[in-house]
Amino acid sequence: MSITNLCWIRRDLRLSDHHALSQALKNGDQTYILFIFDKNILNKLDDKKDRRVQFIIESLLDLELQLNKFNASLIVRFGEPVEEIVKVSKDFRINALYFNRDYEPYAKKRDESVTKEIQRLGLEVHTFKDHVFYEKHEVLNGSREIYKVFTPYKNKWLETFRNHESVIPNYKCNLKKCAQSKTKITLSSNDLFDLIGFIPIDQDLKAGERNALKTLEKFKKNISRYKEARDFPALNLTSNLSPYIRMGNLSIREMIKSSLESEDEGSQIWLSEIIWRDFYQVILDAYPKVEKNCFKSAYDKIRWTGTSHHFRLWCQGQTGYPIVDAAMRCLNTTGTMHNRLRMIVASFLTKTLLIDWRKGEEYFAAKLLDFDLAANNGGWQWSASTGVDAQPYFRIFNPYNQSEKFDPDGKFIKTWCPELSKFSKKHIHYPHESDMVEQIEAQCFIGEQYPHPIVAYKKQKELALAMFKLAVKD
Ligand SMILES: Cc1cc2nc3c(=O)[nH]c(=O)nc-3n(C[C@H](O)[C@H](O)[C@H](O)COP(=O)(O)OP(=O)(O)OC[C@H]3O[C@@H](n4cnc5c(N)ncnc54)[C@H](O)[C@@H]3O)c2cc1C
Numbered sequence: 001m002s003i004t005n006l007c008w009i010r011r012d013l014r015l016s017d018h019h020a021l022s023q024a025l026k027n028g029d030q031t032y033i034l035f036i037f038d039k040n041i042l043n044k045l046d047d048k049k050d051r052r053v054q055f056i057i058e059s060l061l062d063l064e065l066q067l068n069k070f071n072a073s074l075i076v077r078f079g080e081p082v083e084e085i086v087k088v089s090k091d092f093r094i095n096a097l098y099f100n101r102d103y104e105p106y107a108k109k110r111d112e113s114v115t116k117e118i119q120r121l122g123l124e125v126h127t128f129k130d131h132v133f134y135e136k137h138e139v140l141n142g143s144r145e146i147y148k149v150f151t152p153y154k155n156k157w158l159e160t161f162r163n164h165e166s167v168i169p170n171y172k173c174n175l176k177k178c179a180q181s182k183t184k185i186t187l188s189s190n191d192l193f194d195l196i197g198f199i200p201i202d203q204d205l206k207a208g209e210r211n212a213l214k215t216l217e218k219f220k221k222n223i224s225r226y227k228e229a230r231d232f233p234a235l236n237l238t239s240n241l242s243p244y245i246r247m248g249n250l251s252i253r254e255m256i257k258s259s260l261e262s263e264d265e266g267s268q269i270w271l272s273e274i275i276w277r278d279f280y281q282v283i284l285d286a287y288p289k290v291e292k293n294c295f296k297s298a299y300d301k302i303r304w305t306g307t308s309h310h311f312r313l314w315c316q317g318q319t320g321y322p323i324v325d326a327a328m329r330c331l332n333t334t335g336t337m338h339n340r341l342r343m344i345v346a347s348f349l350t351k352t353l354l355i356d357w358r359k360g361e362e363y364f365a366a367k368l369l370d371f372d373l374a375a376n377n378g379g380w381q382w383s384a385s386t387g388v389d390a391q392p393y394f395r396i397f398n399p400y401n402q403s404e405k406f407d408p409d410g411k412f413i414k415t416w417c418p419e420l421s422k423f424s425k426k427h428i429h430y431p432h433e434s435d436m437v438e439q440i441e442a443q444c445f446i447g448e449q450y451p452h453p454i455v456a457y458k459k460q461k462e463l464a465l466a467m468f469k470l471a472v473k474d
Contacts (some may be wrong), residue, residue: 001037001388001407002029002030003026003027003028003029003030003095003096004029004030004031004032004091004092004093004094004095004179005025005028005031005032005094005095005096005097005098006024006031006032006033006092006094006096006097006098007020007024007025007031007032007034007036007098007099008020008034008035008036008085008097008098008099008114009021009033009034009094009099009248010035010036010099010100010107011036011102011131011246011247011248012058012100012130012131012248013035013060013207013247013248013249014061014063014209014250014251015054015063015066015067015173015175015209015250015434016172016173016251017170017171017172017207017251017253017254018098018100018130018171018251019128019129019130019169020098020099020126020127020130020352021033021098021171021173022171022172022173022174023098023126023128023171024098024126025175025177025178026174027096027174028096029177030094030177030178030179031098031177031178031179031396032075032092032094032181033063033072033074033075033178034074034075034076034077034084034085034089035060035069035074035075035076035077036076036077036078036079036081036084036085037076037077037078037079037195037196038080038081038110039078039079039080040080040081040110042078042196042198045135045268047158048197048199049198049199049200049201049435050198050249051201051203051335051369052369052371052436053196053198054200054201054203054207055203055205055207055243055247055339055369056207057189057193057200057247058206058207058208059208059247060074060076060187060192061187061188061189061192061208062208062209062210063209064187064206066175066209067175067178070175070176071094071180072175072178072179073180073181073187073240074181074185074187075088075092075181075182076189076192076195078195078196078308081110081113082110082113082114082117083113085097085116085117085118086118086121086268086276086377087115089118089121089123090121090407090448091427092121092181093178093354095123095124096123096124096125096126097114097118097123097124097125097126098125098126098127098128098222099111099127099128100126100127100128100129100130100131101128101129101130101131101135101137102131103131103132103281103282103284103285103374104284104373104374105284105288105291106253107172108285108288111127111364113129121453126310128174128246130171130251130252130253131248131252131281132277132278132281132282133157133161133252133253133256133274133278134157134160134278134282135282135285136282136285136286138160139153139156139157139160139278139282140147141156142157145160145450146282146283146286146379147279148387148388148389149388149390150276150279151277153282153371154272154275154279154281157275157278157279158275158427163309165473166193166270167297168253168257168260169253170253171251173196177225182381194266195389201335202374203335203336203369205243205334205335205336205369207243207244207249209249209250211249212244212250212320213250213254214242214396215241215244216241216250216254216255216258216382217232217331218455219238219239219241219311220236220258220261221261223236223258223259223264223266223267223270223347224262224264224266224267225250225266226266226267226270227265227266227269229252230269230339230340230473231340231384231406232340232406232407233327233338233340233341233405233406233407234409234411234412234415235249236338238332238339239270240337241255241338242370242372243336243369243370243374245370246276246369246370246371246372252274252277252462253276256271256274259271259328272459273412276375276378277374277375279378280374280375280377280378281374283374283378283388284374284377284378285357285374287388289389290377290388291377292372293389294381294384294386294387295387295388296379296384296386296387296390298471298472299384299386299419299468299471299472301386301471302349302386302467302468302470302471303467303470304354304355304356304358304467305354305463306349306353306354306355306356307355308462310353310455311359312452313326313355313451314348314349314353314355314360315328315332315334316328316332317329317332317416318454319348319353319433319447319451319453319454320450320452320453320454321348321399321400321403321410321416321453321457322410322413322420322428322429322431322450323341323344323399323402323406323407323413323429324344324345324348324399325416325417326341326407326412326413326415326416326417327342327416328345328397329416329417330416331364331367331368332367332417333416334369335367335368335369336369336370337368337437340406342364342383343378343379343383343397344397344399344402344403345360346360346379346380346384346404347396347397347399348385348397348399349396350380350384350385350464351384351385351393351396351460351461351464352356352396352399352455352457352460352461352464353453353454354456354460354463355385356466357380357381357383357386360379361376361377361380372463383394384450385468392425393464393465393468393472394465394468396461396465398457398465399457400429400430400457403429404429407429408425409425410423410428410429411430413428414428417450419444419449419450420442420444420450420472421442421443422441422442422443422444423438423444424438431444431446431450432446432452432453434446442461
């Protein structure tokens with residue numbers, strides 16, 4: 001009897017080094033590849049011009065193009081995942097379902113329901129590790145517990161890696177065994193946008209495996225500069241791979257392999273960042289409560305006193321703090337933000353504007369092209385001091401110092417706040433301290449073309465310290 005498998009792809013939109021797909025192909029005579037646009041997720045998106053949707057559709061079209069070369073094609077559905085998988089399994093007479101594991105609370109519940117229903121039909125379900133390098137049970141402390149501090153976790157991760165991974169796996173996919181799902185061979189962009197009721201947008205960042213690999217190759221040329229350059233947004237010398245890794249256009253193993261090609265410090269620090277990614281995935285998997293609550297429960301008692309008016313100004317990039325405004329305008333326009341800037345704006349929202357980290361997290365989730373629940377939650381809770389191994393609450397970023405240190409010439413600020421572009425090197429960080437002569441020469445009046453600071457940093461810092469102290473006191 002011939003065996004027909006179904007590989008359900010979700011946030012692993014590639015055809016090479018794909019754990020579930022490689023196994024489905026290996027164990028079957030033919031394999032269909034299915035992607036489902038999940039109604040539960042898409043119906044929550046108010047804006048029908050969504051960057052992530054655009055990125056996913058481009059990724060799917062790229063896969064379709066590659067599959068067509070093997071006379072194969074994707075199955076794409078829009079609906080409730082359990083119902084769609086059951087329908088597809090029946091329609092295509094599937095023997096077994098294959099997919100890579102996902103560690104987000106919603107995804108875990110969804111996958112449990114799908115597994116139950118598929119098994120009820122008498123079919124097999126096989127799941128695989130692919131999205132992370134190590135899952136939660138693979139890097140444990142001496143008491144076989146999950147690490148709650150990053151540095152020892154990283155050391156154990158590296159030790160485990162050195163002891164067990166003489167060769168990093170590459171899950172080869174024999175695409176000749178992929179099946180043809182329809183009579184009309186090629187999917188078009190219009191087909192997909194029509195299917196889900198979204199509208200195409202034009203964005204600079206192009207999705208797909210080939211673009212991911214190109215981005216990786218470009219970054220590798222500068223990887224040795226990563227250590228000293230990674231904190232300066234205007235240099236743009238980080239990898240910019242996060243949207244690709246988030247959608248799985250690139251495998252995590254490929255990134256790790258690249259980090260090991262050289263022994264310089266830049267490569268080692270880059271690998272550490274990738275280990276942070278595993279760390280936050282483990283935390284979300286083991287402590288799903290962090291999705292809604294502070295990792296440190298005491299901080300759930302904080303009474304955030306910031307106003308919704310200030311929140312709106314933060315979102316719009318109109319706070320009167322140039323580095324914050326430039327970062328937020330960049331996010332709003334491109335869907336991306338440099339890591340240093342994420343830390344600055346998150347610290348500013350929580351510890352200067354005294355607004356709950358969950359509001360900022362939600363805003364990032366709506367805007368970021370690389371939005372990933374584990375990393376975003378981890379980043380926000382780190383910045384707000386409420387998270388696992390977070391910075392202590394009394395460490396409060398001074399936005400002016402951060403700006404002078406990490407955008408010394410104001411190059412990044414000038415790109416996104418062009419009204420400030422004629423201010424001096426000093427006043428680009430503090431335009432409200434410039435005198436009227438400078439404002440006339442810069443053709444920018446503070447309070448008119450650019451706002452006064454909406455709050456006074458020093459006073460807010462005192463309030464933040466009091467607010468945190470009160471919560472940890474009891
Ligand atoms: C408030 C806040 C929110 C964040 N939200 C997200 C998010 O939604 N999605 C996301 O991928 N990252 C998030 N990060 C982490 C980090 O900012 C981005 O991963 C990074 O800016 C992506 O740029 P890059 O690909 O050039 O990174 P590089 O510096 O080249 O790093 C390589 C890869 O390592 C991973 N990585 C790097 N730093 C971190 C980190 N601190 N935590 C987890 N993984 C990391 C990413 O996958 C990244 O692509 C957030 C950080 C903060 C402070």
